[in-house]
Amino acid sequence: MADQKRTDLDWQNVRIFVALARHGSLSAAARMLSVNHATIARRLHSLEESLGDKLVERRPEGYVLTPAGAHALESATDMEQAAHILSRGLTDGVPSGLVRISSSPGLSAGFLISRLPRLAACYPRLDIDLSPALRSISLERHEADIAIRFDKPKDGDVIARPLISVGYGFYGTEAACVSVEAGGEPVFIGFNEADAYLSSAQFLTKHFPRARVAFRAKDQFLQSIAARSGAGLALIPHYIGRADPLLRLCDLGAVPAGIDVFLLMRSRDRKSPSIRVVAEEVVKMFEQEREIFN
Incomplete structure (x- = not known):
């Protein structure tokens, strides 16, 4: 496929690829985007034809990224973020766009949900998506921009910042x-x-x-x-x-x-003003209320 002629990219194809890469299945991506399975498959094939590379492989556990797909996902998520910012208007460096946070259900409902909305109120161009989940999520698949977890990753290009010890x-x-x-x-x-x-x-x-x-x-x-x-x-x-x-x-x-809690983010996202601001504010939230955890 790498020798085939490349064609212009279609943004809708890129959106579908990002959804499939994050969720790992046609059905999950289809639900997220409100389209059918055939549309997901057709647009994925069209994107692979445009890029001249195979982006995903189907395995028993779901769709997994090829090396070319992993590389493409980095650029595709940058495009997604840029599109979100453009839809809200240019920002001149002000934190903006969508920052997705994954945390455990307990931390989400018992601590973050009453504090994170204040952060969104302080930055009118910044949107925050809080997703509670017990399972570990993949930052490399861009399932989230920031993860707050009780387990520290052993590999991957991820920064792990200790937040608190939960008693x-x-x-x-x-x-x-x-x-x-x-x-x-x-x-x-x-x-x-x-x-x-x-x-x-x-x-x-x-x-x-x-x-x-x-x-x-x-x-x-x-x-x-x-x-x-x-x-x-x-x-x-x-x-x-x-x-x-x-x-x-x-x-x-x-x-x-007590169990240690970590804030996890991709190393490359240190350059993102929006993700960096949200990460720093989350760290402050835990530091300021340390006594309720111990």
Whole structure:
């Protein structure tokens, strides 16, 4: 294909390639762009014809980028950002465009959602997309511009900045805590069975193997809401438990060790004013409220 004659690029083809590269499947890209599978496949083929290179390969786990595709994605996302900026008007270096942030559901709902919108209000040309997800995302596939994660990447062209160490405790209503402190058997609110591999879920299984888990929810913010009912104690981060006036800390002895949180971004994005500004502001948010985490 590399020897074929190149033709002019079609921006719609580039948009579809970016969506497929990020999401890894025709169906996900089609849902994102509100088109059908055939359109995705046809426009991808047209872009490959224009560039003279194979950009993706289909594998059992989905579509993966070829080396040429990985290189093309860098330029394609620059085009996407430029198009977004142009649609909002020229900015003369002012932070602008869309910055996509991926974080865990707990951090998203329990901390970031009440703080990040203020940042968007301070920069009228800057848009922020906050996406909660338990799974690790790929910065190299441009699934996000910034990731806030409990795991530090071991490879890739990624900068990892330590943010905070998150401490945990058992939280419940006053009545639920008093019952346990008086000698009653603890009842818990935990993770769904599909998420039993998570460290907090494993801690409960190890230290309270016979205890009843009366209610299960997918993330720790939802667990904190469930704990308000008095149905049980939730093992949740302090930043969530302390922020809820209907819950208090209950001492059951051992608790999980604190977990470090990192801000991750691509090295090349240090040159992006918008991504750099958002990253610095997120770092400040955690620094200013360090006491609620420990």
